[in-house]
Amino acid sequence: MIILGIESSCDETACAILKDGELLSNVVVSQIDIFKSYGGVIPEVAARSHLEAILPVIDKAISDAKVNWDIIDYIAVTNTPGLLGSLLIGTLTARTLAILHNKPLYAIHHLKSHIYSNWLSASGETGPSQRPQFPLLSLVISGGHTQIIKMTHHNHFEIIGTTLDDAVGECFDKIAKILGLPYPGGPSIAAAAEKGNPKKYHFPHPKTKNPLDFSFSGLKTAVLRQVQKECGVGLDFPSHELKNLLTPEQINDFAASFQKTAIDILLEKLRLAKKLNPDTKSIVFAGGVSANQELRKMATASELPVFFPNPKFSGDNAAMVAMACFYEIKSGIKPTDPYKLTLAPRSDLC
Ligand SMILES: Nc1ncnc2c1ncn2[C@@H]1O[C@H](COP(=O)(O)OP(=O)(O)OP(=O)(O)O)[C@@H](O)[C@H]1O
Ligand SMILES: [Mg+2]
Known part of the structure; x- marks a missing residue:
């Protein structure tokens, strides 16, 4: 065929x-x-x-x-x-x-x-040497979507968590823009994060009515406010000019701290989804953000039975x-x- x-x-x-x-x-x-x-x-x-x-x-x-x-x-x-x-x-x-x-x-x-x-x-x-097993949970993390999807068999999808506002990839792209890092934001944030301190800045984890839902617009705003504070400017300062006031060290620290928060949120929700669905045999990552090496490292270390697509x-x-x-x-x-x-x-x- x-x-x-x-x-x-x-x-x-x-x-x-x-x-x-x-x-x-x-x-x-x-x-x-x-x-x-x-x-x-x-x-x-x-x-x-x-x-x-x-x-x-x-x-x-x-x-x-x-x-x-x-x-x-x-x-x-x-x-x-x-x-x-x-x-x-x-x-x-x-x-x-x-x-x-x-x-x-x-x-x-x-x-x-x-x-x-x-x-x-x-x-x-x-790529994985084995095929994912059903029932599985898939975390779709891309430029336009952030969803946890349960699959009991091929071609059967149940969305059990979704973003209420921005997608996580969009959040990477927008924060990269604030920090003056090149498009697309995901790979450039990941590269800057390697040189930064992920514990330098603390950003909140949003609470959602359905605990498996996501919200990334608040995280984006929290990073923006912290950048404004660090640069000593007010809320009305043009955000596209903030990058000129940041040192390379600050940019790397913001990238690392944001990336850590985003990954922590994703894995926290996934762990909860796994707990609520104890029969889950595989966790399957999908979408552009799943190329993130730090996410791969953290997810693999968390002992979840994980599958990632080949980065290509x-x-x-x-x-x-x-x-x-x-x-x-x-x-x-x-x-x-x-x-x-x-x-x-x-x-x-x-
Ligand atoms: N290494 C990385 N770390 C984090 N994010 C990444 C990485 N590489 C790519 N991305 C992000 O992945 C997104 C692109 O993924 P993808 O092509 O799957 O999304 P899309 O096709 O635009 O959206 P959708 O699939 O929802 O329609 C971008 O937001 C990009 O910044
Ligand atoms: Mg896509």
Whole structure:
């Protein structure tokens, strides 16, 4: 069974070919270099960049995998959630190819793909050697989402905790901006944190009505207020100028203290979720923030039965889209009518 996967939900244009669950090719063209100078993604620019990249990316994935359209069985594409203009390029391309080559099409939820990146073990040098076992808890931590999802079996998802405001990845990106660290914020905060003191500043852990829910907007504000205090300026001081008043040592200490707080919050909630679900056999991390090395170290040390995607599959890619499709097909889920393929903005998994 050969699946061609397509991903274009945000600022990565990607295509991958999966044969019987094994990855044959994986092509990702990232727009990070375009958005570095802006400090964030501009949706219209992202959509135009996808338009330029998508056909060459698909051609390369097909030629790298040494396959052709005659032997490709299925097409899988991310249809939600994401930036509408970006999703439109991927889904219209997939739909056109499905009609042109007469292939069944699967519309795949982006968060499901992030979770299924953990089944891409064979292709990664640091990927898990075993498959996650059910029932499992997945912590999806990305630029747009922070959720704890319970899975009793393939393709069955129950959201038991979610962020009430910002996603943790968004929080990394916004705090990096305040500290004058480059976009995307996650990797640059992680790099600065290595040189900083994580105990220098103390930030609160928010309380939520459902103890498994998250709230990261308060943490973002707490860091901002502490930076203002440290710089000796008032609340009305322009936040984009704060970076000019900070020393490299202060920046590293803020990065380390924020990162520690964010990781502590994530693992605290996960431990509670595990306690409330004692039959849990695996904990599965997913999404861009799961690339964080300190998080990996702390989670592994906490004796939870953890799985992390290979770092090259933690951000957006199409290998995970094809893998999620593989398990939909195995579960007997029917293809999506290409003419009725719908798009939706960021939303929950269930
Ligand atoms: N090493 C890291 N440490 C912390 N955060 C990281 C790291 N690497 C990447 N990130 C963060 O991961 C996020 C991007 O992840 P991802 O591509 O999964 O999100 P997205 O696709 O934008 O959002 P979503 O998947 O919710 O639609 C960014 O916020 C980025 O800062
Ligand atoms: Mg993503």
